[in-house]
Amino acid sequence: MATLKPGLNSKQHLITDSLGTPGPIAYDETQYDSVAKKRKEIEDYVRFRLGDGMVDVELDPDHYRVAIDRALLRYRQRAGNGEEESYAFLELLPETQEYILPEEVMTVRQIYRRGIGSVTGTTASQFEPFASGYLNTYMLVAGRVGGLLNYELFSQYQELAMRMFGGHMNFTWNPMSKKLTLIRKIPETGHVYKRVNSLTASGTTAGSTITITFSDAWNEIVVGGTLVIANCPVTGYNNAYEVLTVDNDSKVFTMEALGNLGSAAVTGSDRDRTRAYSPQSDDPAETVLLHIYNKKPDSMLLNDSRIFPWLQDYSLAVAKDMLGQAREKFATIAGPQGGTQLNGGALKTEAKAEMEALEEELKRFYDGSMPYTWVIG
Secondary structure, three states: OEEEOOOOOOOOOOOOOOOOOOOOOOOOOOOEEEEEEHHHHHHHHHHHHEEEEEEEEOOOOOHHHHHHHHHHHHHHHHHHHHEEEEEEEEEEEOOOEEEEEEOOOOEEEEEEEEEEEOOOOOOOOOOOOHHHHHHHHHHOOOOOOOOOOHHHHHHHHHHHHHHHHHHOOOOOEEOOEEEEEEEOOOOOOOOOOEOOOEEEOOOOOOEEEEEOOOOEEEEEOOOOEEEEEEOOOOOOOEEEEEEEEEEEEOOOEEEEEEOOOOOOOOOHHHHOEEEEOOOHHHHOOOOEEEEEEEEHHHHHHHHHOHHHHHHHHHHHHHHHHHHHHHHHHOOOOHHHHHOOOHHHHHHHHHHHHHHHHHHHHHHHOOOOOOOOOOOOO
């Protein structure tokens, strides 16, 4: 399984190991008000609407934080404008079917390959004679014969070739675990082998420390990564190891022997024949384009003039409900002339009515969400 790094960078781009060049969200939050400032505006709005400064409002800062978080969560759950359609590149690894995408990805709609057939990839030839001939005859040379019929035939040809030769990639998507599972394995593309300068071990029994050095640095290999020793004539060395220590200055790596070794040192022609490679440092087997829907960041929602008022009012309704829950525990406060009547029940009733009205607004797309299209089936 290949795991991608979750999170967003300062420009709200997806940060990943395998999504390639980021760009699903073309948005720079530094150009707008910060999240902290917009949340403070909502907090002040709620406090003053509840009468803070004129009467005592019993809510603590944590209650306001929870109210705003609840409003954002409810908006993302009910409004189409809480997500956006975007694209991202995914580098497929050899013999790997499962990929964990970042938390921001909500839905994977389609996977697009570079070419129309199963042989097309980053290492295979991508020259397609029919496409090149069509482009030359009907698009690049003005005045030649051609027209919509040729374009339609060409498009149908591509669609048929994709169906017949693996241009479409079937997959399953789990929105809970963010696991993308491809219904096929991308074949091995070959490894980048490195020559070994020296290969020694602290002993010949399992658990001994193997030390291997190379002529140049191997920056892709880190502690906890995988290093494979192959083609070594000495028994016991050929295996896939977890790297224990890395010293790229002197190009030294250490691993733990997984079995008994034929010798404590590999020298001479045996050393010259030995090769090493790492799956993590190999080129991807193929790069595909993901058509996805991802969460809009909080900063984008809070700075949207159509969404921000809704978040203010929903936060107020949630705060009223919490305040009503507390005040309803005590119907009155003891005092002269019968004490003071609390409005816990009234606050809860108001909060429920306001929440229902605000959610009804989302059904009418007051927030700028796109209306529903035709649904068949």
